[in-house]
Each structure stands twice: as C-alpha cells, then as structure tokens.
Amino acid sequence: MTHIPTGLRRRWWRVALLTVLATACVVLAKTRAFDAAVAVMWLVAAAVPIGYTLWFLRRSLDLNYTPERGPVTDGGARIHPTLGLANGLTIARGWLYASVAGFLLVVPPTGSAWQWIPALFYGTGVLLDRLDGLVARTLGRRTVLGERLDMAFDTLGFLVAPLVGVVWGQLPVWYLSISAARYLFRFGCWLRRLRGEPVGDLPESRVRRPLAALQMVFITVALLPVTPTDLVWPAATLVMLPSLAVFLRDYLAVTRGFRKAKAKDISELS
16 A cells, blocks of 8 residues: 655645635625525535545545656655645646536526636636646646646536536537546446456547647636627537547547558548
8 A cells, every 4th residue: 555645645634624715715705695595505516526626636645756757666755745836726726617516506697796707717727727737847746646636627627617508508408418428438448448348548649638628718708608609509519529529539549449441540630
C-alpha cells in the first residue's frame, strides 16, 4: 500500500474545509436572495457532485508525482507532500462545475442576477482549465494526479452543464448525446476488459482537445440568459456532430475494430 505523506493528507482536509465554506456561502446567498427552501434544493442537487470531487481527490492522492519519474516506489518517497498551485486551480474548477449542478432543481426568475451564475461558474472553470496546465508546466509541477483530476472534472462539467442547459430550455435534449458519449465510451472499454477482450491505447489526435474546447465555449455561451435559443438549438446540432464522430473513431481505434487498410483514412480525421 502506497504511503501518502502526512502533509498531503492535511492539505486534503484543508481543501475539504474550504469546499464546505464555499458551498455554505452559496447556500447563505441563496437564502438571502430567495428563501431557505430554494437554498436547500440547490444544496441537494449540488451535494453529490461536490462530494464526488472530494472523494475522487482523496482516493487519488497517491498519484501526486511527476509522470516522468515513473510509478511510486520506496515507501511513497516520490509523492509530492503538497498539492501545488496547478492542482489547486483544477480542484477549484471541479467545485465550480459541481456547483452548477445545483441549478438542476433551481431555476431563478427572469431578470434575476442568479440566471447568470451557471454560465459564470462554468465559464470560469473553462478558463481555469486553460490555466492549470500552463501553471503546471511553468512551475515544473505536472503530476499524474493533475492529469487524473483534469479528465474527471472535464467529464463532470460535460455532464452537469448541458443538463442544466436542457432543464432551463437553453439547450436541446439531443445535445446530451455529448455527455452520454463519454460514459458510453468508458463503459464499452470496461465491458471489453470484463470479457477479456483487448482494449488499446487512445490514439494521438490533433482535433480532440480543440473540439473539447469548442464544446466548452459553446456550453458557456448557451447558458447565458441573453443567448437566443433559436440560434443555440441549430448550432448545438452542428457543433456536436464532429465530437460524436471523434468518439466513435476513438472507440474503434482502442478496440481495434477497424482494418489496418483503413488506418490512413482514420488518421486523416486527426
């Protein structure tokens, strides 16, 4: 069993405390703006994803080492005793995305400043997504933990933000296929491993990250209360199709479900 430095465990507790305080501030603000019932409804919807961010961080602390140094050995000596600024930004992004989920049960009245909060929280998370990697590279603190958190919180954001958009009528329900595709991809890979079938490495791609960034920006714009739905709905269909095609291509690639003769055609999509 990997030994996790005591200092790193303490920092997790500090993150947990800050998370509780930040969540309590939102609950208090909602209570003052509306009433306690509305605040409780927001908390009920947000509690699970917020708890998930803390649980996922806790179970991944043993990955707080640089990728280049390889697996953790020697009693965990290679694990950084602190989370670092880059991971801190990623954790903040996770809380922002999780907080957006609270608006699944709370739809503020027209004209309320709270209508802007989902777009503000999600959009800020998108900006932090661009920043945390830059900070990690600049400070020389890239970690496997950061990469794992980045992927998990990206998936969380792609789930809760489109759901809020659909509930609020800002996005068409079929846009949720983007969220479903991520989970179906993972489920398909897990099912193949369960059956003892091969699952290959995800191929390199020049379009995967740009398409993900496009979806993030689009979701942010769609959540803005001033964005007309008669423009968003057709645009949603157009922007989601390339991402769905890449998900399908990636699944075919990792499951080796294509012939080598078609490798050139597949690579052209990258």
